[in-house]
Amino acid sequence: MTPEESDALVHDPQGGMPRLIEIMRRLRDPDTGCPWDIEQDFASIAPYTIEEAYEVADAIEREAWGELEGELGDLLLQTVYHSQMGSEAGLFDFHSVANAIADKMVARHPHVFGDESRDKSAEQQTRDWEAIKATERARKAAHGVLDDVALALPALTRAVKLQKRAARVGFDWPEIGQVVEKIVEEAHELAEAREKMTETEVFEEFGDMLFVMANLARHLGIEPEDALRSANAKFTRRFIAVEAELRAKGKRPEDSDLAEMDALWDKVKAAEKAV
Structure with a gap:
């Protein structure tokens, strides 16, 4: 693309995704780009990515539909930002990112894009989805049950995901009453820890109680976050x-x-x- 073509695209109000991708490329240009943008890397941008995702969720929760378009744009920019850095490192680019998620959606919906029947319940579809994901993890050589549960997830969300993974192999309380009993047990232990244990032990007992509370939320079908x-x-x-x-x-x-x-x-x- 010539400099003239780049300028025309950057200033085209109807330029869409090609425009946004070119803007990011220009911002990261080592000779003519923005000094702040040039200095960034995956790690430094990741917190902004998380923040923008929360702002999208916040706009939806407040039903602030007039703000949602802008928040989604901010989140999309994060994908473009990481894709540009990936392109510079020879790892991937925006088009390969888009193709990868498209391939995944097609593979995970054989009842829509393949020859499987659509005549199945939402519960059956969820089981099928998890089975497909398990196969994908196996191909990636993720052998442990808890492998690839993202560390950067909010703690409560990650707790539920860890518990769901463990439940798939039978490591779970079968009755809600047993979870409630465990919460009572952890509450007693926390009360005792406050009186008798070190600050580190109190910290650990409190974490245990939160973890079991997340498990109760899972059994109740509630998203704790x-x-x-x-x-x-x-x-x-x-x-x-x-x-x-x-x-x-x-x-x-x-x-x-x-x-x-x-x-x-x-x-x-x-x-x-x-x-």
């Missing part, structure tokens, strides 16, 4: 309402005490439930 985000939103909403109640009295939280704020919290909670 979603449940915790919902609880965070509820706490934020109610605390803001408590602050509003205090402002109506000419006070701030720091001018109040626990008893007063607790009473206001109960009032806000009751008002929410009455709606």
Whole structure:
């Protein structure tokens, strides 16, 4: 592509993916690109990739449809960024990335793109999907049951994925009641740890309890990250309402005490439930 053709594409408002790919190539050009972009590598960009994925999820959760287009664009830019760095290193490029995911989707949906029947339940489809993924892992020589569960996942999400993998080979409690009993056991151990154990041991016991809580969420069919985000939103909403109640009295939280704020919290909670 000549410099003139590159400029024309970069400034073409209808240039689509070729435009975005060319913009990133220009940003990373070692002679004429952006100094900050040139300095980046996979590791330094990875945190931005994670952040952008969360911002997409946040826009969806808030139903901020006017923002979603921009957030998806920000996330797409991350794929283009990593693809450009891959191209520079001779590893892969955007087109090979796109082809790889397309190949994977076709292979994992033989009931749509192949000759398998579409007459199957969602549960059967999930089992088939997991079987195909297991075959793919075997081809990659991933021999351990827990191999390739990404380390960078949010801890609760990774806990559920680890537990799902273990459950496939029968390492799982068959009844929810057994999980609840384990939570009670871990809670007692944590209470004892607080009184008798070192800070490191308390840390470990707390982690064990969270891990079992994630297991309970899995047995209940709940995504723990979603449940915790919902609880965070509820706490934020109610605390803001408590602050509003205090402002109506000419006070701030720091001018109040626990008893007063607790009473206001109960009032806000009751008002929410009455709606």
